[in-house]
Amino acid sequence: MTTTPLLQLDSLTRSFPGIVANNRIDLTVGPGTIHALLGENGAGKSTLVKMIYGALRPDSGRMRFDGRPYAPANPAAARATGVGMVFQHFSLFEAMTVAENIAVALPADLAGSDLPDRIRDVSASYGLVLDPFSRVDQLSVGERQRVEIVRCLLQSPRLIIMDEPTSVLTPGEVGRLFTVLRKLRDEGRSILYISHKLREIRNLCSHATILRRGRVVGTCDPGAETPESLAEMMIGNAVRRHIRKVQEPGAVRLSIDHLTLPAATEFGVDLKDISLDVRAGEIIGIAGVAGNGQDELMAALIGERRSATPDAVSLDGAPVGTLGPTRRRAMGMAFVPEERLGHGAAAAMSLTENTLISARGRRNLERRGVLDFGAAKRFAAEIVSAFNVATTAVTRQAGSLSGGNLQKFVIGREILQGPTVLIAAQPTWGVDAKSAAEIHTALDQLARAGAAILIISQDLDELLSICDRFAVLAGGTLSAPRASADVTVAEIGILMGGAAREQQDDAA
């Protein structure tokens, strides 16, 4: 017996300038199933669901919903057809009540005066406790998500898209959410569940489609897979293009020694007893699925979070664990954070002004507290020409550059300061292939000049091609580093999936 698939995507394609976010995606979601959409950050999951939800138009390809052609012009049309979405970043209105928040998103005929009663009915029948008249700014994160879910359910959707719904929830809330999702499935609704959390997907989903770099790289029944095999599918057959000639490493420049740091927020990850030495001339990579402590490790290395003891992090033998970022920079460290805008560069400031943010000390861009704009301008021009940054002038705002060009600018700004230790997170995230190659070459040259480089990345291709050794961060614990020349993809999968398996054992 064959049933009509609820949602069928046929060769859906969408490009953005410089990148094909979705390349000929085929996807079929059956009725009454929880279907996982699995992939790393940047694999194209968000673009795909935005097209299904009518927030983006595909360049080409077709969609069918319940057997009929489906091409939503906007989210309202998608909702009218029976597609609902629960956003990762909630689209709620803080100063308004729960009922008002829900009414705003419903079509007029569903938003009548009996709405509060219907909210109570829906919340009661799914165990989603909500007072329609409380104000959203007084609700916890879990309660806010309930508002989103109830809002979605009141439109009787047949397909519910959930975008990383557990990323902001505490473990108890996750359990309650899963109960609700299973109940919805049993009623015959389908759920498209986006996540990169392998444990959740194995628990919850009966089908999975795996995306990688904008393409479908596999489909499977996650329950029949192991965390290791799922991780391996997410990574794919990483192409090994080792461009670096390994050279004899020099003295230890960066040393992380039993770094333990409790999470800053309840959604964070504790760093557990991390130790790693990076030597002069060496590039070391840290791989791992997002949300396993990468952000926390980066903050600890930059100095945005101080360690408990000075010698948890040391630079050329000098303890820096309790120093702030400016002191660490003065001693020779340089950093490329993951977020380009807001962390690596200030969007509303010119490129010249952006050099002052990190290079003020090491490039002598100030004299006795007075900024030397002439020197800053020359430095900005030097970065632009050395790293082929496509921009008309150094007076342009950083926010006006494309992602790839801004990334080249930020990396160039750090490398041209001649650091002894460079720490970079996702150095080529969202960057086109040519720029990525240029960035990799620059990192290679910096290492040859005697710097120690640490790269935190989810892009395994990248790590395998430029790192001499790499370790895997999983659940806040760092594996022993392995030489990248002789590690197999299956082994990496085991290391990355390991954390998921441990968590599962904890839960069981």
Next chain:
Amino acid sequence: MELAINIILGMMLAATPLLFAATGELVVERAGVLNLGVEGMMVIGAVAGFIVTAESGSHLAGIVGAAIAGAAMALLFGLMTQVLLANQVASGLALTIFGLGLSALLGSGYSGLSIPALARIEIPVLTDIPFFGPLLFRHEPMFYLSILLLVLTGWFLTRTRAGLILKAVGENHDAAHAIGHPVVLIRLLALAWGGALAGLGGAYLSIARTPLWSEEMTAGRGWIALAIVVFAGWRTNRALLGAYLFGGVTILQLHVQGLGIAIPSQYLSMLPYLVTIAVLVAISASPTRAMLRAPGSLGRTFHAQG
């Protein structure tokens, strides 16, 4: 008794143009747009209302013309800030300066002319009620219009779905966009409404209160209207209170001088602004301030994603 009626009537006269402009700006700010060009829109309304009335001989045409002129000014602001994404504060200030200049140019041939004043509507029987009769039932039609539009606006914002969507756009324009509401269109409509009401406020001055045109005759009332919106905590019922309070203060200074109390009038002119500052301080110190806080997206430029 006679004096009390006169004082209260004077207060109503002074408050009516403020009430028009504040009601309009309140809707605009609830939609998340900060239009500092109220003064400019009012003065254009004043000159347009006067010219149209003088040329056509019809007060009604003048009133409609003033509303259209104010709305046109607001849509110019909307083009700059909502379509071309210019900074709202700078554009609003520019609109005020532009409006003052343009109105002086347009009105240069009309200063010194006079038109018949707008007739008062006297409601028979009710006017004869002692005290309240003359206070409430013997006014120009524009007075009743100001109250009607305030009530209509309050009803719209609190009782209708469209009003809820407008408030949602002002509270979080990204979320409203994600849900699928047309943020820019809603804001342009709110701006047009705000401009029309500011225009009516100006026309009240040039047609009803003193039927003549003189340059800069709005004399800073647009700024007071902006202050009233903050004073009111973006609530219509409090805007009525604010308009009458601030209008009252301006009348008070005349009577205070008449009574021979030696307070320099400048102190009384400052009073509305001092009260606004005091209210702002009180709002931010109060635990219930969330009830009175500014719309979340107020003054922020909306840039549609995706």
